[in-house]
Structures are given as structure tokens and as C-alpha cells.
Amino acid sequence: MSKQGGRGGAAAAKGKKSAKPGAGDKREDVLQAVILADSFQDRFKPFTLEKPRCLLPLVNVPIIEYTLEFLASNGVQEVFIYCGAHSEDVENYIQASPRWSPGSTISPFATLDFIRVSNANSVGDFLRDLDKRGLIAGDFILVHGDLVSNIQLDAVLAKHRARREQSSDNCMTMVLRSVGEQPHRAAKARGITPVFVVDSTTGRCLQYEETHPLQSDHYLTLDPSLLSHGEFEIRSDLVDCGIDICTPEVLALWSESFDYELPRKNFLHGVLKDWELNGKMIYAEILDDGYAARASNLQMYDCISRDVLERWTLPFVPDSNLLHGQTYRRVKGGSYMEDHVSVERGSKVAQSAVGKGTEIQAGSSISRSVIGRRCKIGKNVRIEDSYIWDDAVIGDGTSVVHSVIACSAVVGAGCRIPEGSLISYNVQIDNHIQLPPRPIPRISLLADEGKTAKTDPSLVGPTGKGASYQLPTFDEDSDDEEEGQRDPSILQSSLIYSLEALNLSTSSISTLASGAYDSEDNMSTASSLHAGEAGQTRSRVSSFTSDASSRGGFHNDAVHGLVDALRADDSEDFDSAKLEFMGLRLANNASDSAMRRAITVAFCRRAAELLDPQHGGLEPTKAAEKALTAKRNAVRFIKEVGVGGDEVTQQAEFALALQRALLGEREHQQHLELARAGTLLAAMLQQLYSLDVLEEDGILAWWGDKRASESEEMAKVKEKCRVLVEWLENADEEEDEEDEDEDEDSD
Amino acid sequence: MAPSQATHTPSLEKLVKSLKGQSLEASIEALIFLLKRRQVKGDECAQATAHILRQVVAKARWQDVDQLLSQIQSAGSRLARAAPHEPVIGNIVRRVLGLIRDERQATIPIRPSPAVLTSTAGLQVSKSMFNLLSVAEPDGSPMTGGSTPLSQATQPTSVHTLRSEVMDGIEEIMDEIGQADDQIASFADIQIHPGDFVLAYQPSKTVERFLIKAASRRRFTLFIAGLEPFTNGTSDAPYATLRKKLSAAGVNTISLSSNGLMAYIPRVNKVILGAKAVYQNGGLLVDSGCCIAAQVAHEYLKPVIALSPVYKFCPEDPSYDVSRGWLGNPSTYVSYGNGPEVDAIVVENTVTDYIPPELVDVYLTNLGPQTRHHIASILADHYKTEDLAFSMQLD
Structure with missing residues (x-):
């Protein structure tokens, strides 16, 4: 059996590439790979306004070099690169590269093609386009353009092939890196925690979910059919490095589902969920050694840079000089320096990398940092944990801590660049500027959509250039202000993983199986987002809207739908709103608690609105009554969907959700004082009691629940219901002897 | 198929x-x-x-x-x-x-x-x-x-x-x-004598071949030292084949952990190391850990035999990098999955050691055993003076 050789066989192999797609039993000798060089995300802004993410320097090497070298080290022969934003830049870079240029004789790839897709808005569009083109002959490796990895895929490829030969339904293998259960910088930095449910014996992935620290319900809903499956593991300790080994069937699956956008959240989740329909199986290959990570956000960029400096990524370390023309050598102090670096006496460089032509003047200290080429570092400069790209200038006596300073930026003398600062290309900062630590400075010459930002002299000084860059807000609903901030992407858009400022719980999902809600609702979101003081003692912040982002906007959409229906004056009917709600629920696979919350928030919002003088200024009892009973069938909807059953625990949960929802409303409706909110809660509970939605046992269970008084505000609101509860207890004793005199509208 | x-x-x-x-x-x-x-x-x-x-x-x-x-x-x-x-x-x-x-x-x-x-x-x-x-x-x-x-x-x-x-x-x-390896092995029966206790530190391919050859002629006892600290529970797998072959030939092998070296060295007759390179001063570039073995042997006046084919003799002095040791991947010692350690510690894993010439007694080459004083003539035989500085020429 003659084995098709490596590189030499490339030219020959290209000729016989005519292998029919889908010919499963035919052995493909040519390994193909697809690089997704755009991820349609904003996480590296403002740097990605000018340059694509994959060309940003990571330890002075453009990130895509690591990706290409990874593919080359695995013997990939044909590469397709999908570029989105800044596609010319990526193409020009590759064309100009002596090693990767498609015409180059020394390229390790037989072919390297760029594919441009006009009007692509997501990774999904790329892959559907790839399916149409029919370029893929057999198994291929799908990676992102920001991958840094030294994994050897041979064993994984062999396993994948063996599985595919067993059944053509085994269509994809994901390569995942285990990072252990203890807190890990790579795991922390990823923002969203992927949760894989994996069959213990076969490695088949059964379910995929994502969690993130900003959501309040730290639990997952497992597909009940899993329980009949046998042994499986639920793993949240994995770093998803985005290496997928796919068969062409995967592309067909993408094409079938035209609305999938993200490879994990949409595609993987969807395919696994609809397993009964499509019958496709996806496997997870969990590696315990080797290095793999994606520079998918600035924190990962930070983390990977440190890993490279500490040689976890060997052989992709500075002194391997993988990039053409690099001349790094290891020097004393655990640093790497290129030739022609001048370090004056009396300055210290430790655990850093310094590029060619950089001058470091006397008395400066640089630690755990990366300095690009031709930088000028003045006297007595202190640089820690920072990334200074090519041609930057830093004046005497300046201190830079844990920041990124992009190419050709100029920082004057005596400045202070606080932690987490992002200073974009060509920005100039005047002498003696102390940038404020909060909000975290992001200074750029450009604003979104290619506009030039107007220089802000109060920030960068009279002769400076640059303005604060505002991250695009993600909220489409302008009234829902905290939505944008609550999106998990906030965790990923800054260099420092600022959980301190966000006040989050660190509980892992594994603790959550025990209790449904263990979260406390903290309503002072706006203030705590900027709270830098360590004095903040709250263990976590969770908001109702945060769930929305994790559930694909379910909460938000549902609340809006319901509130609109409740507001509508022309129609008495609630059925269409109910139908819409149930549709949303199915589409998003919302959990019971998410539904409960959406419903309580909607009704509370309506009721609170009615208290407002603009909407009639009703008394709490009247408002509660109107909100709940104005629409036909609304009550039944609450009973069936919101409460979900007659059990005491469900009713107590509903009452609790109601209490929280009311407190949440205070964020939106300023006029709602705490006392009034309490009165409204009592009125609503009473109304629900008299409408037979809640029973006394349920309300009493809620009254006794510790969670109902876990914060001061919660306790205050609850206190207002004491009258109602006492009355209920009496009623209980007297066993319905007297009729409720406040029962005004029972039907 | x-x-x-x-x-x-x-x-x-x-x-x-x-x-x-x-x-x-x-x-x-x-x-x-x-x-x-x-x-x-x-x-x-x-x-x-x-x-x-x-x-x-x-x-x-x-x-x-x-x-x-x-x-x-x-x-x-x-x-x-x-x-x-x-x-x-x-x-x-x-x-x-x-x-x-x-x-x-x-x-x-x-x-x-x-x-x-x-x-x-x-x-x-x-x-x-x-x-x-x-x-x-x-x-x-x-x-x-x-x-x-x-x-x-x-x-x-x-x-x-x-x-x-x-x-x-x-x-x-x-x-x-x-x-070269076979030629070196052919000197095995001259170097190893019946009843010897031989210590091999992290045997390289050359050393393995040498030992197997010796085992076919001689009865001796072999100590294998310097097993890698973390090899996922299969700690003796790398040398399992060697040990199997040796025991088939009737040679007893004993595994030592590095810290047991000092205790066994008085019983050892000679220490065998495989060199990655020999410098013109007689210093050796070896796998990390070998230096301890050489040092210990030197203390106890046991001969250290370095196996090195002639092509590994370098007509240059060891550079600063060599004497400090080349760095490998820290994951040999700390798993990347161990978050707190990864965050807190910078692990420098030196994969090579430099053994100074005074610790080496015999250089066993494919041309026969040599001492430090012969290195100059071996180098002169094999390299031209014009070429000594070649790597610094050109760009």
C-alpha cells in the first residue's frame, strides 16, 4: 500500500483531488482545512476598527501565523481562508508573506485560497457558502483565525476516520482541552462557559449549553431523554479551542438550517437537540495535554501571550522565530530579545519579549510584557503586564499597567496608564496625563463605521490626539438600558476580567443542580457596574434581563410581547399573546423559571405602570386588579404557564418571582417607591389568591421562605404583605367561616 | 487496510x-x-x-x-x-x-x-x-x-x-x-566487564544499543536512573523495551529514582551517559538530570563514560545558552490544567544540562575510546579551520 507522501506529494495529490465528495470509504490523502478569519464580534475594538483580529500581534507575531503554522505542523495541504471585515488586509498580508503566499515555492500548503463572501453576517453564512462551492472533498479541519495550538491531530484524525467508517452519521469531532476543575486563567478569560454533555464511553457529545457568570439561574436543563442514555459526563472545565474535524455532511447540515449563525451556540446546540430528526452524531475529543486556545477576546489574548512567554505553547515560542526575519534569543531574566535591542544600563527587563530596534532607556523596568519593534521607551518608565505594539513611544517616567498600546501610539512623559487601558493606533497622549481608572480608558482615533473621532483634549491633553471610544451598545430596546451591560460580551470586551467590578458569584454549575434558585437579586445594577471599591460585599448580581441574553433574548421578547398585549386597549383577548409566548418558549427552549420570570415581570410592569399618574394613577389594589383581570384568559395563562401547577413549591416560587420582579421594576419606573411596591405586591398576591391562582399554602410557603427576605429591600417589600399573610393564617384557622370582604371580583 | x-x-x-x-x-x-x-x-x-x-x-x-x-x-x-x-x-x-x-x-x-x-x-x-x-x-x-x-x-x-x-x-x-551507534556498541565488551554495576542515566538510543550489545557478551547489573517525573502513570514505559531485551539476555535491571542516586553510587562501577554534543573543551551537552549523575560519580571517583559519535563533536566552546540549558515546555512538570499553579508559578523546564569536562573520564566514540586530550585532534581531523566559524558567516 503506497502512502501518499507529505509535501512532495502535494503537487501530485492536487491532480488526483477529484475524489467525489461524500465518498466515505475512499481514503483522502489530502488534508484540507478551513480558516474562519472573521468572527463577527466586537471584542477587540477599538483595535479591530483598523485591522482584522487575526492580524493583531500576539507576542509580536500576527495571530493568524500561529493558526497557519498549526495547520502546517499537522500536514494540512489545502487551506481555504474565509475573510470578512478587512478582507483585503488579510489577503495582502498573506500575499506578502514569503512563507504563506500562494505562489510561493516554500509554502507548506499545496493551495491556499481566499474566499470572499459578500453580505456574510455570520460564521454560518461562510459555511453555507462553502457547502455551495463544493470545494471540500473529504474530512476537513475547521479552525478559527485566532487559534494558538501545538496539538498534533493525527490520533484524533484517525479516531474520527474510524468512526466515520463505522457510520456516515458520525460527522464531526470537536477537539477540546481540559483545564481542570480549579480556577484557571484560560477558563476564566473565556467569558462564556461552554458546557458539554458527553457520553463517558464513546465520547459522543449529547448536549451543549452555554452559561456565563452574569446569568442568575446557574443551572442547565438537561434533555430528559439523556437519562435513558446511560453513563454521561457534564463538563464545564473545557476550553473550546474551536478545532473541529468535519465531514462534508456538516456543511450540509449548516445549509439545512439557514438561521444558524454561531458554530457552537446555534449549530452544535441545534444539531444535538434535533438528533432524533437528523440522526447526526458529534463527538468530543477531550485532550489533557498539549496547548490549544483561541485569542477570542482581550483576556484570552492576555492569557495566551503569557502562556507563550512561559513556553506552554512550545514550539510556538518567541525564540523559535517562526516568523520570517525574527531573531529572538533568550536572555537573562527569562526574557526574549531580538537583535539590535538597546537596553541601557540600570533598566530591567524580566519575563518579557522585546522586538528589534527598540530602545529602552536607563532606569526603566519592564516585566511580563511584550514590546514590539522600534519602540522608544524613555527613562524611568514602568511597564507591567502590558502589550506595546510596534513603533509606540512611551515618554520618561510614565507607568503602564496591564494595558494594550497599539502601533505608533505616543504616550507622553509622566503619564499614568491605568489597568485595562486600550490605546489604539496613532493615538497621542500629552505629557503628564493621568488617565482615569474608571471607566476603563479606550482611546482611539476612529469611531465606529470608519468615522474619525473628534479629539477630546480633556482626556488626552491639549496636544494629544484621540478620543474615548464607546463600545457599541448591544441593546435594541432603548428603554432596557442595562441589557447592553448585562450581555456576557461585557466580560469579553475589556482586557481585564473585571468580575470585581461586576460583583458576580463564582459558583460553578455543579452546585446548581441541588437548588433551583440560589441567586440573590440585586437591583442596584447601575451603581455596582462601576463599583471599584472592594467594600462591595454582595456576592452576586443577577438580573432578570441577564437571563435574556443567555436564552437568546427569550426573556426580553417574552416580556415585551406580554406587556404589549396587556397594554392593548382595543382587544380583550389574551390568547394570541399566549400563543406567541409559547412559541417563543419553544424556540428558545426556555426553562420553567425563565418563563415564570418573564410572566411575573410582564404583569408587574403593567401593574406598576398603572400606578403611575400618567397611566391613570390607580391605587395599588385597583392596579393589581386591572393588570391581572383586564384581559380575558390572562388569569388562566398565569395559572397554567406561570405557576405551572398546584404544588405548594411551585406557587411559592411564583410568589418569590413576583416579589423579585416588582423590585426589578423599580429600575424602570422611578416613581415606584419601596413602600408602594410592597403594597402593590400585597395587592397582587391577594388578587391572585382570590382568583384561585395561588392558594394559601403557597403564599404561606413563600412567606416562610428565607430567600424572600434575603436582602433589605426584599424584606421591606415582604413586610408589606404581613397583613395579608396574617389574614390568611386567620382564615386558615377559621376554615372559611367568613367570606373575604375584600374579594371583589371572583369569577 | x-x-x-x-x-x-x-x-x-x-x-x-x-x-x-x-x-x-x-x-x-x-x-x-x-x-x-x-x-x-x-x-x-x-x-x-x-x-x-x-x-x-x-x-x-x-x-x-x-x-x-x-x-x-x-x-x-x-x-x-x-x-x-x-x-x-x-x-x-x-x-x-x-x-x-x-x-x-x-x-x-x-x-x-x-x-x-x-x-x-x-x-x-x-x-x-x-x-x-x-x-x-x-x-x-x-x-x-x-x-x-x-x-x-x-x-x-x-x-x-x-x-x-x-x-x-x-x-x-x-x-x-x-x-555510528553500532560502532560504539562494538566497544561495549571492552568497557563493561562481568559483574559490573553500571548506572545509565536516561539512556538514549545510543546508550540503549550499547547496553544491549554489552548484555549479549557480559553479565552485569544495570541501574536505570532519571525517569521522567510526570509520564502519566506509565513511568517506566519509555525503557520497558530496553529492560525486556536486557532481561532476556540475563542482565538484571534496577530502576532508581533520581534521589536514590547518591545511595547507590558507592556500589556502581561506572556511569554511562549519552551525549547530545561534545564541545571542544570536553564539556558535554546532555539531557537534563545527567549532570547530577556525573557530579555524584565524580564525588565517589567512579568513571563517567560519555557515548558520543564523532559527528557530535563540536569545534566550538559551549555558548551561554548551552551552559544555562535549553528550555522546554513546562507541562512536563506542571499540568496546564492545574490552574492555580499555572497562574502562580513560572516554570522553567530546562531540557538539557551542560557537564563540565572535568566530570567526564572517557569519551567513547565510533572510532574508539578517547580522553579529553584527544578531542583536539579528533576535531582537527574532521573539520577545517576555515569552517569553524561558519554559522557566524553570512546572513
Whole structure:
């Protein structure tokens, strides 16, 4: 059996590439790979306004070099690169590269093609386009353009092939890196925690979910059919490095589902969920050694840079000089320096990398940092944990801590660049500027959509250039202000993983199986987002809207739908709103608690609105009554969907959700004082009691629940219901002897 | 039909197979990146370098010897700089350069001279005439273990002949590299005596072959020390085959952990190390940990025998990097999955040690056992003075 050789066989192999797609039993000798060089995300802004993410320097090497070298080290022969934003830049870079240029004789790839897709808005569009083109002959490796990895895929490829030969339904293998259960910088930095449910014996992935620290319900809903499956593991300790080994069937699956956008959240989740329909199986290959990570956000960029400096990524370390023309050598102090670096006496460089032509003047200290080429570092400069790209200038006596300073930026003398600062290309900062630590400075010459930002002299000084860059807000609903901030992407858009400022719980999902809600609702979101003081003692912040982002906007959409229906004056009917709600629920696979919350928030919002003088200024009892009973069938909807059953625990949960929802409303409706909110809660509970939605046992269970008084505000609101509860207890004793005199509208 | 056999990972084997169909530049770059990515390392480097230099001779455009020399120098220095941690590459390049210089001398018509015993006797005159720039000093005897092809009575004049001569010479070097381990092993029964207690620290391929050969002739007891600290529970797997072969031959093997070294050393008769390189001062580049063994043996006045083929003898002094040790991947000692450790500790995993010359007693080469004092003459035999600083030439 003659084995098709490596590189030499490339030219020959290209000729016989005519292998029919889908010919499963035919052995493909040519390994193909697809690089997704755009991820349609904003996480590296403002740097990605000018340059694509994959060309940003990571330890002075453009990130895509690591990706290409990874593919080359695995013997990939044909590469397709999908570029989105800044596609010319990526193409020009590759064309100009002596090693990767498609015409180059020394390229390790037989072919390297760029594919441009006009009007692509997501990774999904790329892959559907790839399916149409029919370029893929057999198994291929799908990676992102920001991958840094030294994994050897041979064993994984062999396993994948063996599985595919067993059944053509085994269509994809994901390569995942285990990072252990203890807190890990790579795991922390990823923002969203992927949760894989994996069959213990076969490695088949059964379910995929994502969690993130900003959501309040730290639990997952497992597909009940899993329980009949046998042994499986639920793993949240994995770093998803985005290496997928796919068969062409995967592309067909993408094409079938035209609305999938993200490879994990949409595609993987969807395919696994609809397993009964499509019958496709996806496997997870969990590696315990080797290095793999994606520079998918600035924190990962930070983390990977440190890993490279500490040689976890060997052989992709500075002194391997993988990039053409690099001349790094290891020097004393655990640093790497290129030739022609001048370090004056009396300055210290430790655990850093310094590029060619950089001058470091006397008395400066640089630690755990990366300095690009031709930088000028003045006297007595202190640089820690920072990334200074090519041609930057830093004046005497300046201190830079844990920041990124992009190419050709100029920082004057005596400045202070606080932690987490992002200073974009060509920005100039005047002498003696102390940038404020909060909000975290992001200074750029450009604003979104290619506009030039107007220089802000109060920030960068009279002769400076640059303005604060505002991250695009993600909220489409302008009234829902905290939505944008609550999106998990906030965790990923800054260099420092600022959980301190966000006040989050660190509980892992594994603790959550025990209790449904263990979260406390903290309503002072706006203030705590900027709270830098360590004095903040709250263990976590969770908001109702945060769930929305994790559930694909379910909460938000549902609340809006319901509130609109409740507001509508022309129609008495609630059925269409109910139908819409149930549709949303199915589409998003919302959990019971998410539904409960959406419903309580909607009704509370309506009721609170009615208290407002603009909407009639009703008394709490009247408002509660109107909100709940104005629409036909609304009550039944609450009973069936919101409460979900007659059990005491469900009713107590509903009452609790109601209490929280009311407190949440205070964020939106300023006029709602705490006392009034309490009165409204009592009125609503009473109304629900008299409408037979809640029973006394349920309300009493809620009254006794510790969670109902876990914060001061919660306790205050609850206190207002004491009258109602006492009355209920009496009623209980007297066993319905007297009729409720406040029962005004029972039907 | 085993599809899992179809590996895609590039390797030396694949590179060698592909050499024919590939341009020279592509081959050189391919090897450079194999070296940079550590996909060719250790003993493979010598063979790989020889293969590529042979390609340079065969494919590069050159009209005369000087052009060929500069071609080899430029390709060689690129390879050497791609893997500064593999000094063997430089040695092979120097060997090939020396070979070409020898060929050049052979091609100059030499007037019949009284000294017919050695074909190179009339050299110094003709060399200085031919190339004024080259240093006209005696190189010692250019007769080497195998690097100098026989000079023929009929003087090759054309480039074509020179090319085939040089290629033959490189093939001889390749043969020498291939046979070196066996030749070293053939001295095993001289070095190891019945009843010896031998300590081998992290036995390399060369050492393994040596020990197996010795086991076929002698009965001795072997201590294997320096097992890697973290090899996922299969700690003795790397040497399992060696131990099986040795026990089949009736040699008792005992595994020692590194901290047991001191306790056993009084019983040991000799310590055997495999060198990655031998420097001209007699210092050794070895796998990390070996230095302790050598140090301990020195304390207890036990002989340390370094096994090293001649091609690993470097005509240079150890650099600062060498004496400090090359760094590997910290994951040998700390798992990347161990978050708190990864965050808190910077792990420097030195994968090589430098053993100073005073700790080594015998250098066992494929040409026989040598002492430190012989190193200079071995180097003089194999390398030309012009080539000593080759890696610093050119860019």
C-alpha cells in the first residue's frame, strides 16, 4: 500500500483531488482545512476598527501565523481562508508573506485560497457558502483565525476516520482541552462557559449549553431523554479551542438550517437537540495535554501571550522565530530579545519579549510584557503586564499597567496608564496625563463605521490626539438600558476580567443542580457596574434581563410581547399573546423559571405602570386588579404557564418571582417607591389568591421562605404583605367561616 | 487496510521521500520549519542536515567550488540558526564544507611529489595557490574516519564529476551517522566487564544499543536512573523495551529514582551517559538530570563514560545558552490544567544540562575510546579551520 507522501506529494495529490465528495470509504490523502478569519464580534475594538483580529500581534507575531503554522505542523495541504471585515488586509498580508503566499515555492500548503463572501453576517453564512462551492472533498479541519495550538491531530484524525467508517452519521469531532476543575486563567478569560454533555464511553457529545457568570439561574436543563442514555459526563472545565474535524455532511447540515449563525451556540446546540430528526452524531475529543486556545477576546489574548512567554505553547515560542526575519534569543531574566535591542544600563527587563530596534532607556523596568519593534521607551518608565505594539513611544517616567498600546501610539512623559487601558493606533497622549481608572480608558482615533473621532483634549491633553471610544451598545430596546451591560460580551470586551467590578458569584454549575434558585437579586445594577471599591460585599448580581441574553433574548421578547398585549386597549383577548409566548418558549427552549420570570415581570410592569399618574394613577389594589383581570384568559395563562401547577413549591416560587420582579421594576419606573411596591405586591398576591391562582399554602410557603427576605429591600417589600399573610393564617384557622370582604371580583 | 496509518504529520521520513519532487528552496524551508517546530530533533537532525545538503549539491546552481561552498554555507547557517539547540547541524555542515575543500584540493592537478603515501601531501602549496584567501596552515591530517573519499588517479575536472564526488562523500557521512551507534556498541565488551554495576542515566538510543550489545557478551547489573517525573502513570514505559531485551539476555535491571542516586553510587562501577554534543573543551551537552549523575560519580571517583559519535563533536566552546540549558515546555512538570499553579508559578523546564569536562573520564566514540586530550585532534581531523566559524558567516 503506497502512502501518499507529505509535501512532495502535494503537487501530485492536487491532480488526483477529484475524489467525489461524500465518498466515505475512499481514503483522502489530502488534508484540507478551513480558516474562519472573521468572527463577527466586537471584542477587540477599538483595535479591530483598523485591522482584522487575526492580524493583531500576539507576542509580536500576527495571530493568524500561529493558526497557519498549526495547520502546517499537522500536514494540512489545502487551506481555504474565509475573510470578512478587512478582507483585503488579510489577503495582502498573506500575499506578502514569503512563507504563506500562494505562489510561493516554500509554502507548506499545496493551495491556499481566499474566499470572499459578500453580505456574510455570520460564521454560518461562510459555511453555507462553502457547502455551495463544493470545494471540500473529504474530512476537513475547521479552525478559527485566532487559534494558538501545538496539538498534533493525527490520533484524533484517525479516531474520527474510524468512526466515520463505522457510520456516515458520525460527522464531526470537536477537539477540546481540559483545564481542570480549579480556577484557571484560560477558563476564566473565556467569558462564556461552554458546557458539554458527553457520553463517558464513546465520547459522543449529547448536549451543549452555554452559561456565563452574569446569568442568575446557574443551572442547565438537561434533555430528559439523556437519562435513558446511560453513563454521561457534564463538563464545564473545557476550553473550546474551536478545532473541529468535519465531514462534508456538516456543511450540509449548516445549509439545512439557514438561521444558524454561531458554530457552537446555534449549530452544535441545534444539531444535538434535533438528533432524533437528523440522526447526526458529534463527538468530543477531550485532550489533557498539549496547548490549544483561541485569542477570542482581550483576556484570552492576555492569557495566551503569557502562556507563550512561559513556553506552554512550545514550539510556538518567541525564540523559535517562526516568523520570517525574527531573531529572538533568550536572555537573562527569562526574557526574549531580538537583535539590535538597546537596553541601557540600570533598566530591567524580566519575563518579557522585546522586538528589534527598540530602545529602552536607563532606569526603566519592564516585566511580563511584550514590546514590539522600534519602540522608544524613555527613562524611568514602568511597564507591567502590558502589550506595546510596534513603533509606540512611551515618554520618561510614565507607568503602564496591564494595558494594550497599539502601533505608533505616543504616550507622553509622566503619564499614568491605568489597568485595562486600550490605546489604539496613532493615538497621542500629552505629557503628564493621568488617565482615569474608571471607566476603563479606550482611546482611539476612529469611531465606529470608519468615522474619525473628534479629539477630546480633556482626556488626552491639549496636544494629544484621540478620543474615548464607546463600545457599541448591544441593546435594541432603548428603554432596557442595562441589557447592553448585562450581555456576557461585557466580560469579553475589556482586557481585564473585571468580575470585581461586576460583583458576580463564582459558583460553578455543579452546585446548581441541588437548588433551583440560589441567586440573590440585586437591583442596584447601575451603581455596582462601576463599583471599584472592594467594600462591595454582595456576592452576586443577577438580573432578570441577564437571563435574556443567555436564552437568546427569550426573556426580553417574552416580556415585551406580554406587556404589549396587556397594554392593548382595543382587544380583550389574551390568547394570541399566549400563543406567541409559547412559541417563543419553544424556540428558545426556555426553562420553567425563565418563563415564570418573564410572566411575573410582564404583569408587574403593567401593574406598576398603572400606578403611575400618567397611566391613570390607580391605587395599588385597583392596579393589581386591572393588570391581572383586564384581559380575558390572562388569569388562566398565569395559572397554567406561570405557576405551572398546584404544588405548594411551585406557587411559592411564583410568589418569590413576583416579589423579585416588582423590585426589578423599580429600575424602570422611578416613581415606584419601596413602600408602594410592597403594597402593590400585597395587592397582587391577594388578587391572585382570590382568583384561585395561588392558594394559601403557597403564599404561606413563600412567606416562610428565607430567600424572600434575603436582602433589605426584599424584606421591606415582604413586610408589606404581613397583613395579608396574617389574614390568611386567620382564615386558615377559621376554615372559611367568613367570606373575604375584600374579594371583589371572583369569577 | 488500516486507515489510521495515514498520518499527516510532517516528519523527516516524509521530507526525505518528498525531496525529489520538490524545489531545493522548498526542501530547505521544510526542514527549517520541521526543526523550528521540533518535529525533527535529536539524532534525526544529523541525517536531515546531510540529506538537505546533498540536495544543495545536487540541485543548486554552481559553477565552481567557491560558489558551492557559499551555497552550502548559506543553507547550512539557515538550518543551524533554525535550531540553535541542535549543535549537530553545524557539525554536519562543517563536515560537508571540509569535504568539498578536500575535493577541491584533489581536483587541482598535483605534480608528482615524493610523498605518495598520502594523497594529500602536496596540499599546502597548491591550496595557497588556488585560493589566496584561505588560511594556509596545516589542518592536521585530512585523513578522517570516513569523510574523505578516495582521491583518484584521474583528476576530476568538470563540475559534474565534482558534484558526484561530493555527493558520494555526503553519502559516506550519512552512512557514518547511520553506523555510528553500532560502532560504539562494538566497544561495549571492552568497557563493561562481568559483574559490573553500571548506572545509565536516561539512556538514549545510543546508550540503549550499547547496553544491549554489552548484555549479549557480559553479565552485569544495570541501574536505570532519571525517569521522567510526570509520564502519566506509565513511568517506566519509555525503557520497558530496553529492560525486556536486557532481561532476556540475563542482565538484571534496577530502576532508581533520581534521589536514590547518591545511595547507590558507592556500589556502581561506572556511569554511562549519552551525549547530545561534545564541545571542544570536553564539556558535554546532555539531557537534563545527567549532570547530577556525573557530579555524584565524580564525588565517589567512579568513571563517567560519555557515548558520543564523532559527528557530535563540536569545534566550538559551549555558548551561554548551552551552559544555562535549553528550555522546554513546562507541562512536563506542571499540568496546564492545574490552574492555580499555572497562574502562580513560572516554570522553567530546562531540557538539557551542560557537564563540565572535568566530570567526564572517557569519551567513547565510533572510532574508539578517547580522553579529553584527544578531542583536539579528533576535531582537527574532521573539520577545517576555515569552517569553524561558519554559522557566524553570512546572513
